[in-house]
Amino acid sequence: MSAVERPALIEVQRGHAMISTTLTPMQLGAVSDVDMYDPDRGNDPDNGYQRRPSRTRIAQAAAFYGEGSEKRQGRVFDDRRGLMPNPIIANVRPGEDETPEGIHLGEFPTGVNVTFYSDADRTRVMHAIKSEGNATANATVLLSEEATAWIVDGQHRGGAVKLLSPKRLGDDFPVPVKFMLGFERAEEIRQFYYINSQAKNVPTDLTAELLQRMARQDEGEAEYLSERKNKSSLLAGASVYDAMVENTSPWMRRIRRPNEPASKDTSIAVSQFIASIAPLQTAQMPRTLTSQEWARVIDAFWEAISRLLSQPFDATEQPGDWVLFKATGVNTMHRVLADCLPIIIQRGAKLADPDQYEQLLVDLPTLSGIALDPTTGDERQIDGAEFWRSASIASQFTGRYGTDRLVGMIRGLISKTNNAVEV
Numbered sequence: 208m209s210a211v212e213r214p215a216l217i218e219v220q221r222g223h224a225m226i227s228t229t230l231t232p233m234q235l236g237a238v239s240d241v242d243m244y245d246p247d248r249g250n251d252p253d254n255g256y257q258r259r260p261s262r263t264r265i266a267q268a269a270a271f272y273g274e275g276s277e278k279r280q281g282r283v284f285d286d287r288r289g290l291m292p293n294p295i296i297a298n299v300r301p302g303e304d305e306t307p308e309g310i311h312l313g314e315f316p317t318g319v320n321v322t323f324y325s326d327a328d329r330t331r332v333m334h335a336i337k338s339e340g341n342a343t344a345n346a347t348v349l350l351s352e353e354a355t356a357w358i359v360d361g362q363h364r365g366g367a368v369k370l371l372s373p374k375r376l377g378d379d380f381p382v383p384v385k386f387m388l389g390f391e392r393a394e395e396i397r398q399f400y401y402i403n404s405q406a407k408n409v410p411t412d413l414t415a416e417l418l419q420r421m422a423r424q425d426e427g428e429a430e431y432l433s434e435r436k437n438k439s440s441l442l443a444g445a446s447v448y449d450a451m452v453e454n455t456s457p458w459m460r461r462i463r464r465p466n467e468p469a470s471k472d473t474s475i476a477v478s479q480f481i482a483s484i485a486p487l488q489t490a491q492m493p494r495t496l497t498s499q500e501w502a503r504v505i506d507a508f509w510e511a512i513s514r515l516l517s518q519p520f521d522a523t524e525q526p527g528d529w530v531l532f533k534a535t536g537v538n539t540m541h542r543v544l545a546d547c548l549p550i551i552i553q554r555g556a557k558l559a560d561p562d563q564y565e566q567l568l569v570d571l572p573t574l575s576g577i578a579l580d581p582t583t584g585d586e587r588q589i590d591g592a593e594f595w596r597s598a599s600i601a602s603q604f605t606g607r608y609g610t611d612r613l614v615g616m617i618r619g620l621i622s623k624t625n626n627a628v629e630v
Contacts, residue, residue, distance in 0.1 A: 209352075210349055210350065210351045210352065211230065211234045211237070211238055211349070211350040212347060212348070212349045212350075213228045213229065213230065213234075213347070213348055213350075214228065214345070214346075214347055214348075215227060215228035215321075215345075215346055215347065215348040216228070216343060216344075216345060216346075217321065217323075217328075217332055217342075217343065217344045217345075217346050218342075218343050219332055219335040219336055219341055219342040219343070220341055221339050221340070221341065222335065222336050222337070222338070222339030222340065223336075223387070223388075223389075224315070224332070224336055224388045224389070225385055225386060225387050225388060226319075226321075226348050226385070226386040226388065227294065227383075227384075227385050228348060228383075228384055228386070229381035229382055229383050229384065230381075230382050230384050231378060231379060231380065231381070231382070232368045232369065232371065232373070232376055232378065232380055233373075233378065235295070235365060235368055235369070235382050235384065236368075236369045238350055238354060238355065238356045239295075239297055239355075239356045239357075239358050239365060240355050240356070240357055240358070241255075241257050241260070241357070241358050241362050241365075242255035242256060242257055242357050242392070242395075243255045243257050243259065243466070244256055244257060244258065244259075244413055244416075244465050244466050245466070246464035246465060246466050246467045249416075249452065249464070250416060250419070250420060250449060250452070252393075252420065252424070253392075256392075256395075256396045256399060256413065256417055256420075257358070257362060257399070257413075258413055258465065258466065259466040260362055260363060260366050261363065264363045265363050265366040265367050265370060266367075266370075268363050268364055268366070268367035269367040269370045269371050269375075271289040271367075272289055272291060272364075272367055272368070272371065272376060273367075273371045273375040273376055291364065291382065291383060292383070293361075293383070294361070294383035294384050294385040295358060295360070295361035295364055295365050295382065295383065295384050295385070296358070296359045296360040296361060296384075296385050296387070296402065297356035297357055297358045297359055297384060297385070297386055297387070298356070298357050298359055298386070298387040298388075298390045298395045298398070299316045299318065299319055299350075299354050299355065299356055299357075299386055299387070299388055299389070300316060300355070300357065300389070300390065300391060300392065300395070301316050301317070301389050301391060302316060302317030302318075302353070304317075314389075315388055315389070316354070316388055316389050317353050317354070318350060318351045318352070318353030318354025318355075319348065319349075319350060319351075319354055319386075319388060320348070320349040320351070321346050321347070321348050321349075322346060322347045322348075322349070323344060323345075323346045324344070324345050324346060324347075328344035328345070328346065329344075331344060332344050348386075356384070356386055357395060359387070359395060359398055359399045359402065360399065360402045360403070365382075368380075368382055393421075393424050393425075396417055396420065396421060397421055399417075400414075400417055400418070400421065413465045413466075414441075414478065415441055415444070415445040415448070415477065415478055415481045416445065416465065416477070418432060418438055418441060418442055418445060419442060419445035419446060419449060422442055440485050440488060441481065441482075443484075443488055443498075444481035444482065444484040444485060444488070445481055446498040447481075447484055447498045447501045447502055447505070448477065448480065448481050448484070449498065450497075450498040450499045450501065450502035451502045451505065451506070453499075453502075454499070454502050454503070454506070456502060456505075456506050457506070457509070458480075458505070458506070458509060460473075460526070461473055461474050461475065461526040461532050462474075462475055462476070462477050462480050463475065463476050463477065464477055465477065470527065471525040471526070471527030471528055472525060472526065472527065473526055473527060474526035474527045474529065474532035474533050475526075475532060475533055475534055475537055476534075479534045479537070480537060482538075483534070483537045483538045483541045484501070484505075484541060486541055486542045486544075486545040487501065487504075487505075487541060487544065487545050487548075489545070490545040490548050490549070491548075491549060492548065492552070493552065496558075500558075500559070503559040504544075504548075504558045504559050505541075505544070506559075507558070507559045507560060507561045507563075507564065508540070508544045508547070508561075508564050509540075510561040510564075511561040511562075511563075511564035511565040511568060512531075512540065512564075512568065512571070514561070514565050515565060515568055515569065515571050515572055516531070516571065516572060516591065516592045516595065517592070518591075518592040519531050519532065519592055519595060519596075527597070528596065528597050529595055529596060529597060530595050530596070530597055530599070530601040530602050531595035531601070533597075535601065535602075535604060535605060535609065535610060535613070536595060536601060538610050539604075539610050539613040539614055539617070542610070542614045543568075543614060543617050543618070543621070544564075546618060546621065547563075547564060547567050547568075547621070550567060550621075551563045551564075551567075566624070567621050567624060568617075568620070568621065568624075569624055570620040570621075570623060570624055571617065571620060572590065572591045572592075573590060573620065574590060574594050574616060574617065574620065575588050575589060575590035575594060575600070576588070576589055576590075576594060576600035576603075577589070578599065578600060601613070
């Protein structure tokens with residue numbers, strides 16, 4: 208890539224320097240990149256953090272900025288061509304030999320050269336950077352081949368711009384861009400999260416992993432997320448999930464990681480699994496369990512279920528074929544686990560002992576319902592593992608109301624098994 212030279216506005220907010228400018232579509236494609244999350248690398252601190260781009264959203268954005276027409280239900284809506292007033296936000300990270308402290312003292316990242324219109328402008332901007340103050344100034348920015356702008360917000364808009372040919376968009380179309388200067392990846396991730404969370408609640412599978420990563424890197428950030436952002440439950444669940452990954456829990460092969468394509472090889476998204484752990488955090492316990500202890504308890508509980516309902520757990524079965532492993536089944540079972548804990552504590556037994564849960568849930572295979580035989584049309588009773596097969600009885604219990612009913616049915620079985628104990 209040849210160097211990109213553009214007129215720009217230098218903005219300093221609380222000592223952090225940013226550049227507001229515009230790039231042509233070709234220039235944007237040349238200088239920008241996306242730090243994509245790799246599901247195989249999991250919580251590796253050097254892993255990326257962006258979602259896999261949606262081709263549908265890129266195509267919709269391309270139609271919006273390009274042709275200006277939109278098809279809906281057989282109709283074509285013309286004159287829908289849109290403007291792009293909101294900038295794509297990107298970050299130019301420090302070079303290998305640079306430090307955040309050096310950036311803070313007024314150095315710009317490798318590959319970023321700024322020419323101010325006057326010495327007074329430069330002095331004012333540098334003073335604001337060093338004193339953690341605020342300032343603005345006009346300048347000319349030169350981005351060399353060494354500068355990579357990592358897109359923090361706007362990858363679908365950026366993808367649309369790259370998709371559109373000069374004829375469809377115009378080779379001189381000014382794409383608004385705001386460059387943050389000198390943030391390392393960890394701070395870049397933090398900015399990505401807050402930019403998205405302030406605009407709207409983005410319930411992506413990446414959210415839990417990113418929050419957990421941010422919390423591990425900074426104790427102050429963990430406290431802020433827990434106390435001010437009400438993310439304590441999510442962080443606790445993500446920590447338990449991390450422990451299960453570390454312990455190579457059998458559950459991991461059934462969970463769909465961020466950016467993994469949906470298939471029957473997995474059954475539940477990581478965000479759904481983490482959310483299902485929430486009832487355990489409110490269970491009455493003699494003491495607070497560590498994440499590692501919760502991981503052992505959850506694995507012991509599912510080990511007991513596998514003894515009672517072996518077929519869904521068979522290695523030849525696809526998790527996606529069983530409601531037991533989907534959000535409905537997992538939410539139900541973890542609420543049941545929360546009910547089992549006080550009983551086991553009352554017995555003085557170990558919470559990570561599968562035998563205890565097997566005793567409590569021994570009647571689980573008797574859970575049944577009526578279905579029509581697809582061949583004869585006759586009614587027949589479905590129980591055992593088949594109760595939990597996709598498109599069978601359990602699949603009828605959808606949503607919160609359906610889960611409540613399933614939990615109530617299983618609670619009744621526990622009560623029958625333990626007549627002397629209130630659940």
